[in-house]
Amino acid sequence: MKIVVIGGTGLIGSKVVARLNEHGHEAVPAAPNTGVNTVTGEGLAEALQGASVVVDVSNSPSFEDDAVTKFFRVSTTNLLKAEADAGVRHHVALSVVGTDRLQESGYFRAKQAQEDMIKASGLPYSIVHATQFFEFAKSLADSATEGDTVTVAPIKIQPIFSGDVGTAVARTAAGEPVNGTTEVAGPDVFELEDFIRQGLAVKNDPRTVVTDPHSLYWGAALKESDLLPAPGAHIAETHLADWSAQQR
DSSP states (O other), X not given: OEEEEETTTSHHHHHHHHHHHHTTOEEEEESGGGTOOTTTOTXXXXXXXXXXXXXXXXXXXXXXXXXXXXXXXXHHHHXXXXXXXXXXXXXXXXXXXXXXXOTTSHHHHHHHHHHHHHHHSOSXXXXXXXXXXXXXXXXXXXXXXXXXXXXXXXXXXXXXXXXXXXXXXXXXXXXXXXXXXXXXXXXXXXXXXHXXXXXXXXXXXXXXXXXXXXXXXXXBOOOTTTTSOOTTOEXXXXXXXXHHHHHO
16 A cells, blocks of 8 residues: 655654555655655645555644744645545544644644644544654753743643654554544653653753743643543553663
């Protein structure tokens, strides 16, 4: 089965391609550096020829509100049209646990728009919601840093290894469309401050992490459990402590 992976050369996409190929599928990475651009449409029709499934794990190069909204709206519009023209039978998209609860954030409003477009397209689809990746602890810290201090809200998070996300997305792509949303998360729940401390320790980053109930998460105010998956989510196997030890 030919499966085209949009964003297939990135952190998650490369893992999705590898997992699918390991299981005998023809997984094709599609990204600007392979000649496929979903924003301009360049190379898109050619890449989708003969594809049964399209997996979209692409992300906006900018998180600025207008730019990220434009990226997901234009990219998703072009991609869904090209899929319909090519007779693609299953659209799989990676999104974020809690997207519908994070609508004060421009980024998550854009992700919600992407999901709504997929649901309204008439194409068979599956949306995979993942929690925050282990690898993005530093990015979270950078977004909340002033001087040498990282200030975050006192909320809980259930982060996941990117390799486990790749496996979950690949498994979904190889299966039948669910015409709905599934969730995947790591095995352990942390206070956000503890997760970031551990992520910074892996990088030998000496910044201090503190909490403030008024602190925002990518521009959104959250309740304590807003980043946690719902009951019934698929729980991945890799623990943060094991991943951290490997990084060191």
